[in-house]
Amino acid sequence: MPLGDLDKIAEDTGFSGVVQVDRAGEIEFAKAYGLANRAYGxxxxxxxRFGIASGGKGFTALTVLSLVHEGKLSLGTTARSxxxxxxxxxxxxxxxxxxxxHTSGIGDYLDEETDWEADDYVIGAVHELTTTEAFLPLLDGIPVKFKAGERFGYCNGGYVVLALLAERVSGEGYHDLVRSRVLRPADMTRTDFLRSDELPADAAVGYLEGGDRSNVLHLPVLANGDGGxxxxxxxxxxxxxALFASGDAELVTRPRHDVPEExxxxxxxFWLHQTSDTVILAGYDAGESFKSTHDPHTGTTITVLSNTSSGAWPIARALMS
Structure with missing residues (x-):
């Protein structure tokens, strides 16, 4: 689609966020829309900076794989061990x-296979969820959904468990592991784990649909292995x-499962296009929506970030179809 048409979509949908198209390192289009903070205009x-919800799962995967390369974990390491x-x-x-x-079958504290609506979900005691260990009570006691390896079943809790395993074999906290193993090597100086109750001036407040309420009660105060x-x-x-200049690209982008419902x-x-080699990270949560795709053949990256729960999708569909 002509990039000029994005303004019309943004206006029609009330889009709040950022769109960028980067081809082989050259920015072809970059534009911001709407407000990062509505109260102060x-x-x-x-x-x-925007929260990217489940987009962060890719960072967790790469952190875990770095520990696999060091021999501290293997893909066959059992969680129980x-x-x-x-x-x-x-x-x-x-x-x-x-x-x-997402084939572990473990019960999920946030089960997206149910009729789940991001803005309706509220986590108790969000202010306590500042460490991976603090998630243990939230993850505990949830019945198993299916036997390991039986099928694909998207599982947020599984990625918090991965963060916990990474901490236990490395002796380092999850947030520092991501910073040292993913962010710094890629020179991602504008990316970090920000507390939702003390966002810096350059970060967008996440807003629920249909009003000016923020998402501060709906998400862990500090993001963890499953995203944010x-x-x-x-x-x-x-x-x-950085990913496609590394040796991990082939490993993480090799298709493991078809997910026909998506x-x-x-x-x-990482999500993968159904028929092409395009790689995808995406996230949806209260006050956050995000999609970023990369075509390794042309070097084209398309990123849409929004500080509303579903704001990114109309523009993402127009650009990435």
Whole structure:
């Protein structure tokens, strides 16, 4: 579609966010729309930082794989071997690979396979969820959904478990692991884990649909392994370039499962186009919507970030269809 048509879509949908198209490192289009903070009338800019919800799962996957390369984990490592007495309902045969590919079958604290609406979901005591260990009570006691390896079943809790396993084998906190193993090597200086109750001036407040209420009660106060890190369109272009310059690109983008209900495939932490080699990260949560795609053949990155729950989708569909 002509990039000039984006303004019309943005106006018609009330889009609040940033759109960027980067071809082989050259920015073809970059524009910000709407407000980062409605109370104070602060506009979004192309450098505004947005929460990306499940888009952060790709960062978790790469962090885990860095530990695999060091021999501290393997794809066949069982979760049980590191969990000890924690989360006893996770079966003994659930492996790191099962968790990465959403085939573990473990119960999910936030089950998106149900009739789930982002703005309606409220986590109790969000202010306590500042560490991975703090998630243990939230993850505990949820019945198993299916046997490990039986099928694909998208699982947020599985990626928090991955963060926990990474911490236990490395002796480092999850947030520092991502910073040192993913963000710094890619020179992603505008990406970090930001507390939702003390966002800096350059970060967009996330808003629920149909009003000016923020998402501060709806998400963990500090993002973890299943998503929510804050980033910019520019840093996402850096991310994709770094990934495809590394040896991990082939590993994470090899299709593991067809996901016909999404008309997509899945690798290790990354969605894959159904028929092409385009790689996708996407996220949807209260006050956050995000999609970033990368075509490794042309070097084209398209990123749409929004600080509303569904704002990114009309423009993403127009640009990425």
């Amino acid at each position: 602060v506009p979004n800019t192309v450098d505004t 590191l969990l000890g007495d924690d989360l006893p309902l996770i079966a003994g045969d659930v492996t790191v690979e099962h968790l990465l590919t 890190i804050h980033t910019t369109a520019g840093d996402m272009s850096k991310f994709w370039r 008309s997509l495939r899945y690798g290790l932490g």
